[in-house]
Amino acid sequence: MRVRYEFGSRHTGHIENIAKQRKKYPDIVANLIQISDIILEVLDARFPQETRNLEIEEEILNMGKKIIYVLNKADMVEDLAKKKEQLKEMKLYPYVLVSCRSRVGSNELREKIKIEAKRVELPHGEMKRVQVGIIGYPNTGKSSLINFLTGRSAAKVGAEAGFTKGLQKVKLTQDILVLDTPGVIPQKEYSASDKLAASKHAKVNARDYSKVRSPDFVVAKLMEEYPEQIEKFYGVDVHGNSDELIQIIGHRRNMLKKGGVIDEDKAARVILKDWQEGKIKT
Ligand SMILES: Nc1nc2c(ncn2[C@@H]2O[C@H](COP(=O)(O)OP(=O)(O)OP(=O)(O)O)[C@@H](O)[C@H]2O)c(=O)[nH]1
Ligand SMILES: [Mg+2]
Numbered sequence: 001m002r003v004r005y006e007f008g009s010r011h012t013g014h015i016e017n018i019a020k021q022r023k024k025y026p027d028i029v030a031n032l033i034q035i036s037d038i039i040l041e042v043l044d045a046r047f048p049q050e051t052r053n054l055e056i057e058e059e060i061l062n063m064g065k066k067i068i069y070v071l072n073k074a075d076m077v078e079d080l081a082k083k084k085e086q087l088k089e090m091k092l093y094p095y096v097l098v099s100c101r102s103r104v105g106s107n108e109l110r111e112k113i114k115i116e117a118k119r120v121e122l123p124h125g126e127m128k129r130v131q132v133g134i135i136g137y138p139n140t141g142k143s144s145l146i147n148f149l150t151g152r153s154a155a156k157v158g159a160e161a162g163f164t165k166g167l168q169k170v171k172l173t174q175d176i177l178v179l180d181t182p183g184v185i186p187q188k189e190y191s192a193s194d195k196l197a198a199s200k201h202a203k204v205n206a207r208d209y210s211k212v213r214s215p216d217f218v219v220a221k222l223m224e225e226y227p228e229q230i231e232k233f234y235g236v237d238v239h240g241n242s243d244e245l246i247q248i249i250g251h252r253r254n255m256l257k258k259g260g261v262i263d264e265d266k267a268a269r270v271i272l273k274d275w276q277e278g279k280i281k282t
Contacts, residue, residue, distance in 0.1 A: 025182045028167050029135055032181050033059060036133030037120040038066050038113065040178075042140040045071035045083065045097060046282065047204045048090060051137045055186045066116050069095035070109060072141040075102040076278050100144035110149060110172075117176055129177045131169075138162050138183030138206040146170050146180050155180045160208050161201075196221075202272060209276050215268035219246060222275060226282055230271075233280045245271065 033039065039060050043051045048071055060067055074097045077083050087095055096112060098105035117130040134142045138161035146155040146168075154170040156163065161183060168180040185206060189197040192213075199218040201207040212218055223230055223242035230245070231237060238244040249255075249270055250262035257263045274280055 025184045026187070029056065029181050029184050030059075032133040032135065032167060032179055033063065033065070036065065036131045036179060037122075038068065038116045038130065038132045040068050040070050040109075040113075040132060040134045040145070042070045042072050042134060042136035042142045042145055044137070044140050044204055045074045045077050048087065048092065050200055050204050051140055051206075053135070053137065053184065053186050055188070056135060056184070066119075068109070068112055068116065069093075070145060071095055071097045072100060072145060074104060075099040078281055098145065098148070100141050100148040103148065106148050113172070113176065129175050132172065132176060132178045134178060134180055136183055137185060137204060138201075139204075140183065142183065143180050146178050149178060161206050203275070205276050209269050209272035212269070212272060215272050216242070216246060216264055219268045219271050222271075226280070229280055229282050233274070 033056070041052070041057065048069075057067060069092050071083075071087070074080070074083075077097075080097070083097075094112060096105055096109045098109060113132055117132075120130050122128050122130070134145065136142050143155035143157045143164050147153050147157065150170050150172055152170070155168055164180055164182045166182070169177050170180070172178045183206065185197075185201065189201070191197065195214060195217055198207065198213060199221045202209065202212045202215075202218040203222060209215070220242040223240055223245065227240040231240075234245065234249065236245060236248055238248070246264050246267045247262055250264065250267035253267065253270060255263040255266045255270075
């Protein structure tokens with residue numbers, strides 16, 4: 001009989017690696033909050049509530065620092081009037097709707113930053129620049145925002161979550177610096193066994209479709225929330241049944257495993273990919 005060892009070296013190596021990253025990034029963000037005078041929290045305009053980090057927000061407010069909410073990817077919001085209503089209900093203030101892709105909102109944001117910067121009291125006689133720290137979930141567009149605001153390709157941008165790995169300072173004006181950071185998720189969403197948290201990360205693009213552990217579970221969750229939109233996109237009528245949808249997509253794409261059964265993992269990832277690329281409109 002074969003014995004399966006739970007703690008093989010590869011396994012523990014992997015865990016150590018994750019632990020390292022998870023420790024390092026929040027440390028960078030904690031340091032950023034310390035040295036910043038103003039914080040921009042970049043949220044995904046489609047999912048403002050899901051991409052807020054209330055733990056970090058609390059820390060920032062406790063330190064008496066100002067947060068400006070930047071709702072990026074506004075180009076992917078279907079109904080802007082409805083969105084503004086939602087933001088009002090959330091009491092998100094002050095906020096700016098931005099699209100780095102369609103190049104909308106940078107003047108308004110720059111003005112807001114300048115107003116807040118004037119309020120910052122720098123130590124008397126010190127020639128220090130006002131520092132504007134940028135935080136947010138992975139992939140919300142923090143680095144893109146820096147490039148958009150400064151009009152330069154100063155920060156590197158990537159389609160996959162977890163692209164930025166360190167702190168980077170870029171000059172916005174003579175007196176203002178903006179600081180990029182790696183994306184972080186709240187501590188309480190860390191647990192690898194928390195399938196709900198993991199599916200939320202996939203939903204908001206904080207975890208790439210190729211790296212999700214249970215793609216079928218994520219598709220089921222998306223289907224619970226957006227059944228009509230998903231069925232419409234694929235032109236199917238499955239009464240909200242995600243397993244059925246996965247089967248249909250697997251058939252369409254001819255994704256078969258040995259023995260001719262549908263490769264459900266692969267088919268579910270195709271759906272997740274379409275979702276993460278914003279093809280399925282909500
Ligand atoms: N549709 C749309 N996509 C955007 C927008 N801004 C950024 N993106 C895309 O979102 C992805 C992530 O952008 P980044 O700027 O690297 O995001 P980030 O927050 O710095 O990501 P991490 O460093 O991984 O935390 C890229 O594929 C960008 O092209 C936008 O306004 N609209
Ligand atoms: Mg980045």
